[in-house]
Amino acid sequence: MKRVLVTSLFLLASAITFAGGYRVGLQGQRALAMGHTGVAYVNSAELAFFNPAGLVFLENKINASAGGFGVFSSVAWQNEGTGQYAQTDSPMSTPFYLYGSYALNENLSLGLAVYTPYGSTVEWPTDWAGSHLVNNIELAAIFIQPLVSFKISDKFSVGGGPIFVTGNVNFNRNANRFLTDLEGNRSNVTIDDSGVTNWGYSVGAMFKVTEDFTLGANYRSEIILDSKDGTATFANFPNDSGAPITVGTTTIPSNGTTGFTASLPLPAELTVGGSYSKDKWVVNFDYTRTFWDVYEDLDIVFSNGQESINPRNYKNSSIYKVGFGYSASERIMLRAGYYFDESPVRSGYFAPETPRNDSNGFTAGLSYVISDSFAIDASFLYVRFKEINESYDYVDDGSSFGGAYKSSAFVPGIGLTYKL
Amino acid sequence: MKNYIKYMALSAVLLTACEAELDNPIEDGGVYTIGEADFSNYIAVGNSLTSGYADGALYISGQQNSFPKILAGQFALAGGGEFTQPLVDDNTGGLLAGGTQIQPNRFVLALDADGNPEPVRLEGTATTDITNVLSGPFNNMGVPGAKSFHLVAPGYGNIAGVATGASNPYFVRFASATDATVIRDAAAQNPTFFSLWIGNNDILSFATSGGTGVDQTGNLDPSTYGANDITDPNVFASVYNSEIQALTASATGGVVFNIPDVTSIPFFTTVPFNAIPLDATTAAGVNQAYAQYNGALALYATAGVITTEERDARTINFQEGQNAVVIEDETLTTLPNPAGGTLPNIRQATAADLLLLTTSSKLGTLADPGNPSSVIGVGVALGDADVLIPEEQTLIATAQASYNATIQGLAQANGLAFVDSRAILNQLADTGISFDAGTLTSTFATGGAFSLDGVHPTPRGYAYLANQAIDAINTTYGSTIPKVNIGSYGTVNISN
Known part of the structure; x- marks a missing residue:
């Protein structure tokens, strides 16, 4: 047992799921440990996220799963043409989840899910070479979703529910590549908003092909977060007059606080997959398509007449996932997995606020059964990115910002599963 | 449970080992090569153009964008050491001597009553007092106002001579002693690499005075020269050679700059003759x-x-x-x-004036x-x-041509990198130089290359000169120092 565990840790490294863009694929310890699979895996309340149709197939009347992760990510950048380099010093972010289901009767279960599938925390050194694109950004969105799961037959069920989203954003970047006040401090803008809300939904279906083999599909709708009530703070501009000034072709906004509007899409996602159980083993396969093409641009329009137009032009992308589970003993379930995560970022649109290229995620974890009702779940994700030479070619002064990027992320997580 | 603890310990180890690292990090050195040069102790010698002077004053953010500072930043990627500068005390510019202002504040671009931008002296109190002598030595030995022969003149940093013009208030701030010379203080630091850009003021002060000085060609005693006179070309050649010898005594290499045409500088080309x-x-x-x-x-x-x-x-x-x-x-x-x-x-006036x-x-x-x-x-x-007038321009051009022949000849004779700043500034004035966000030109206030005094470059202009120096250095010494992106450097400062 000891040997198996250590081997799995070294060979598979461990895993955490990061999907492209600002999707954070960390929606359950058990699923994550198995390559973030679970659309057809009837095992715990994590189904509330992965496929609510499956909740009605859970054996117990009450099921709950809760947990959190510590995301440690870093990005290194350099440009050999100029000799510039930088590395992010991003603080740990902590996505979490809380799922519960209650079986009203044999054919109908109700559920509740709270989870954080989107977010981004990137902190570059202030005034670094790419500071005209981002100094730091913090995005977070909490999804809250009541659920219903209904068994149509012994083999087929459906489920779903409305999603309420509340999000917040804080984003700072410099005005351009060089503007300063008279003391040499770089002119910069911070936008900040919280409590941006909207509604969406998810629906799923599950089909038990045989006793051992299950298929599932789950769709989560697109949700656009429209920020209207936030504040934009202009600082260190060489203009304290209270009104923009125009010198030649350049307009310089005044220092101070103003409003802004911006839209951030949280794209729709479709997952299909299967789960096969035999003896002590479980194997899951999931395929996820994320409809990133909704993210065409990040346009910030300020109340003082300034605007910031940032083409993104994301493309739809896929994640291919596989996970394994092994019941090592009555009390211990070992898990491991792998996924390949395509980046939604097109070449030439590689912006340092979400510097994601294709990645390989290696996951592992275990569940330890404490009692009839309680189990502790732990997981670990290591995301391996290849070094990539990329650029963002749409800086508003006509220039391009690029270089070699290398990202890495690893995410330990811990959670609790309850059943009654 | 024992295994679980082991798992957690492993996780901790992986956590600390998982910082993203590039295959060939610049930060670790080894990406760029030095060729036959040694950039470990770079000393910059010259006048205002070396000091980072801009907008009619010396101020901190200007100094931080001096071309030697930009060069040193790139040298640091290939073994270059720390680069110290005699920073003034503020971003106001201006100098005080015992509390009395002796040099004016910097220019900024401000909007007049009609909303048109115009250069004005920045309001505010200058705080840099030359009686406060800094403890050096400094890598940047640029002294605004210095002519070729000033660099070898003992007492050029003696505060007693400032009032009469016998010494220089900027050198007073960091001269090692009252009888020090700029070149001795530079050579005493045993530079491994140097830059020398001197001689501009030997004609420029005559030019900016409207030619009210005297062409001293034939007079070999610079101690008899007035402030706005043209330096005798033989005097120039003699002192320039002695400066090169002093610096090459320890240095493995260096880069020298020639003297640009006054007709490439917006101070002389902005106001039309038919105004x-x-x-x-x-x-x-x-x-x-x-x-x-x-x-x-x-x-x-x-x-x-x-x-x-x-x-x-x-x-x-x-x-x-x-x-x-x-x-x-x-x-x-x-x-x-x-x-x-x-x-x-x-x-x-005619177009020739x-x-x-x-x-x-x-x-x-x-x-x-x-x-x-x-x-x-x-x-x-x-x-x-x-x-x-054209007669005055001819005097300037004659002396300049002689200085430039000396500079280029001594650069060749000593195996030094040579920057044809005359050609560079002519190109800026004639066609401009394109970069990744536009074109850099000599047009006053809006062209991007020249600061608001019309004579000294902006940070972007200095960055472009630094890049030209890097090209010359790489060619001469076989090094691979990378150039900077000039679009990341600022132009004129606006104040409102």
């Missing part, structure tokens, strides 16, 4: 006022006292539209005025507020100090 717009009525009135002067010239020409060419050149004629400015020209023949005294030595940038604020204003016909440039001529 006077007049309507037909006013033009006729002005011509009426000059009728006597024109009539006297015609008489002297007929009598053979002056040539017809001089008569034509001196005859004042205003028309509806843009008109040439009336200027003083001391090369004209002094003629008795039939009405008594002498006729003024004046004529209208260079009107100094400083005339832009007085052209069209009244010399005598009570006299509406005393419009400067029309009824009242611009003075000798306001214009570089």
Whole structure:
């Protein structure tokens, strides 16, 4: 047992799921440990996220799963043409989840899910070479979703529910590549908003092909977060007059606080997959398509007449996932997995606020059964990115910002599963 | 449970080992090579252009964008050491001597009452007092105002001589002793690499004074020169050679810059010779006022006292539209005025005359507020100090050509990297230089290359010069120092 565990840790490294863009694929310890699979895996309340149709197939009347992760990510950048380099010093972010289901009767279960599938925390050194694109950004969105799961037959069920989203954003970047006040401090803008809300939904279906083999599909709708009530703070501009000034072709906004509007899409996602159980083993396969093409641009329009137009032009992308589970003993379930995560970022649109290229995620974890009702779940994700030479070619002064990027992320997580 | 603990311990190890790292990190060194040069102790020697002077003043953010500082930043990627500068105390610019301001604050671009941007001296109190001597030595030995021979002049940093102009307030701030010379203080630091850009002021102070100084060609004793004189080319060659010898005593290499043309600098090219717009009525009135002067010239020409060419050149004629400015020209023949005294030595400017940038604020204003016909440039001529006439330009160009021959010859003889800053500034003035967000030109205030004094570059201009130096260094020494992106450097500062 000891040997198996250590081997799995070294060979598979461990895993955490990061999907492209600002999707954070960390929606359950058990699923994550198995390559973030679970659309057809009837095992715990994590189904509330992965496929609510499956909740009605859970054996117990009450099921709950809760947990959190510590995301440690870093990005290194350099440009050999100029000799510039930088590395992010991003603080740990902590996505979490809380799922519960209650079986009203044999054919109908109700559920509740709270989870954080989107977010981004990137902190570059202030005034670094790419500071005209981002100094730091913090995005977070909490999804809250009541659920219903209904068994149509012994083999087929459906489920779903409305999603309420509340999000917040804080984003700072410099005005351009060089503007300063008279003391040499770089002119910069911070936008900040919280409590941006909207509604969406998810629906799923599950089909038990045989006793051992299950298929599932789950769709989560697109949700656009429209920020209207936030504040934009202009600082260190060489203009304290209270009104923009125009010198030649350049307009310089005044220092101070103003409003802004911006839209951030949280794209729709479709997952299909299967789960096969035999003896002590479980194997899951999931395929996820994320409809990133909704993210065409990040346009910030300020109340003082300034605007910031940032083409993104994301493309739809896929994640291919596989996970394994092994019941090592009555009390211990070992898990491991792998996924390949395509980046939604097109070449030439590689912006340092979400510097994601294709990645390989290696996951592992275990569940330890404490009692009839309680189990502790732990997981670990290591995301391996290849070094990539990329650029963002749409800086508003006509220039391009690029270089070699290398990202890495690893995410330990811990959670609790309850059943009654 | 024991295994679980082991798992957690492993996780902790992986956590600390998982920082993203590039395959060949610049940060670790080894990406760039030094060739035959050694950048570990770079010393920059020169005048205001080396110090980072801009906008008519020395101030901190200007110094932080000096071309030597930019160079040193790139050298640091290939073994270059720390680069220290004698930073002033503020971003106001200006110097004090014992609390009394002796150099003005910097220029900034401000909006006038009509919303038009114009350069003004920044308001505020200068805090850099030259009695506060810094403890050096410093890698940047650029001294604003220094001429070639000043670098070897003992006492150039002695505060006792500042009031009389015998010494330099900027060198006073960091000279190692009252009898120190700039070049000795530089050489004493045993530079492994150096830059030398000197000689600009040997002609430029003559040029910016409108040619009121003396061409000292033939006078080999610079101690007898006035502040606005042209340095004798042999004096230049002698001191320049001694400076190169002092610096190459320890250095593995260096980079030298030649002297740009004054006609490539916006200080001399911004104000047009025909800067006077007049309507037909006013033009006729002005011509009426000059009728006597024109009539006297015609008489002297007929009598053979002056040539017809001089008569034509001196005859004042205003028309509806843009008109040439009336200027003083001391090369004209002094003629008795039939009405008594002498006729003024004046004529209208031509495209060959260079009107100094400083005339832009007085052209069209009244010399005598009570006299509406005393419009400067029309009824009242611009003075000798306001214009570089072709004869003065020739004196400058002759000396400059000799200096540049010396610089290039000594660069070759000593195996030094050579930057043809004359060609670079001419290109900026003629076609501009494109970069990733536009074109850098010499156009005053808006072109991006020159700061608001019209003589010194902006940070972006200095960055471009630094890149040219890097090219020359890489070619000469076989190094692979990377260049900077000039689009990341600022231009003129706006204040509102």
